[in-house]
Amino acid sequence: MKVLDFRVRPRVPFYYQGLVPTPSKEIGRYIKVYHAEPRMSFTSMEESITEMREKGVEKGVIFCGRPVDNEIVATTVRNYPDAYVGLAAARPDMGIRKAIDDLKKAFNEWGLAGLNHSPFLTGVPATDRNNYPIYALCEEMGKVAVIHSSVHYNPGTPLTMGDPLAVDQIAVDFPGLKIVLTHAGIGFGEIAFTVANRHDNVYLDFTAIRPMMMPKSALLMINGPLRKKCIWGTNYPCLDYTALEEWKPVVQPHVAPDFFYNNAARALGIEEANPPVPKEKKAG
Template sequence: MVVIDAWMQHPTLRHLNHEMLESLRRWTGLELAEQAPPVSATVAALAEADVEIGLACAWYGPNEVLISNDEVAEFVAQSDGRLRGVAGADITRPMHAVRELRRAVNELGFVALRLVPWLWQLPPTDRLYYPLYAACVELGIPFCTQVGHTGPLRPSETGRPIPYIDQVALDFPELTIVCGHIGYPWTTEMIAVADKHANVYIDTSAYTAQRYPAELVDYVRGRGRRKVLFGSNYPMITPAKALGHLDELGLDDEARELFLAGNARRVFRL
């Protein structure tokens, strides 16, 4: 079983202990960390679940960088090929953000951009995102984002698939959009948007297989088998835990391979 993890991060101490993640620490039983884990620990967690490639994300937010692109590049370099980089950017400085994205892709070898709208408290239709969408199209990389309610202590409105993802896909039909965290409680909306737009996909990060909504499981089994990617949201959930009840989903061999690796390999051009 070969797996590609479409949403994970190797954390810094700044990321692990940020106040906004207090609710996630409460849910998962994690304590405040005294030091960040070594890259070898992340590699071991991926290997435990046969994860061939983990897409390690940077985290940029207002007035702070929790995981920088250069830190991600260092983690990738230490991972023996197990990690690939996903860039972040400061959307409040549009030209700097575009140049940084181009550097991350062209010089650091990153394979995507990820922006988390709740962190900025701006929906993905805000004009500050649009130069980066155009840059993603030019660079031939996907734009990754979060949909659904917000586990961290920030408002959830920015995670609505309709109208936000729907409108971005209409404005940028050439842009590949990967929507992480399923979209719950708007999962049906998220499926509708993925059906509507050829270049919109869903990843299952932040959920274990036993917690996937029934409508998403039906989608993966059927017409959506080429539209859904596995993600864990490590270190909050390990890939092994996320996949612990995979056999209960009733996926046939084709749907299982596409979900675990085939779709991500195609979408991210791995």
């Protein structure tokens, strides 16, 4: 079975900006919470890919937070097409017209797979109408919008910026837009599950989450009603790729091909890699 990690940072200076050598206060808190100190050093792109593959991950999704860096993400994907899929950044808070132009270039010229968007970074709620032109563009072009929808350790912005309930309104207004709620709305109860269950176009990614952090009801949703909507990932270096081994026992065999690769592939618009596995029939 092939595995795709929906959120990773290769261990090179560009993707480790703000992490090494001196992390910001909030990043330092993440490092402490996730015991990520062993992963806070540079290697190379080739070594990053080798580490990923040795621990069972075939491909990773890379991203950036600034439009000026979209070309670097695209160059990484072009140089390592078998290892990475890229997401683009756009900042409507810095000008709507420019944000649209940045995304068009990222999609049309550089072939990036979708939008990486964090209200915690922009300081603008996900439902702000200034964001709507970029959602409309993603919908029109069949690109996914990956929206930060969980808690964040930046004390300068309110937690409401990550409320997954905001995505409900976006999904209502853009029914053809593929949306992924990052970190599965953790910290906000089961709202994210309700939103994903309500809308055909909404997915959940479980990046930076260990299964032991999830209530039993969440694991039932992953293996049941939302089995075609849930996506695995580490948010490396928050979690090591070995977190894959923690998830495998709690995901049912007939769900695993989708959870660990195919659901992400459908959201990203890339080829699915795993054949379906029939559900085991109960004896008797």
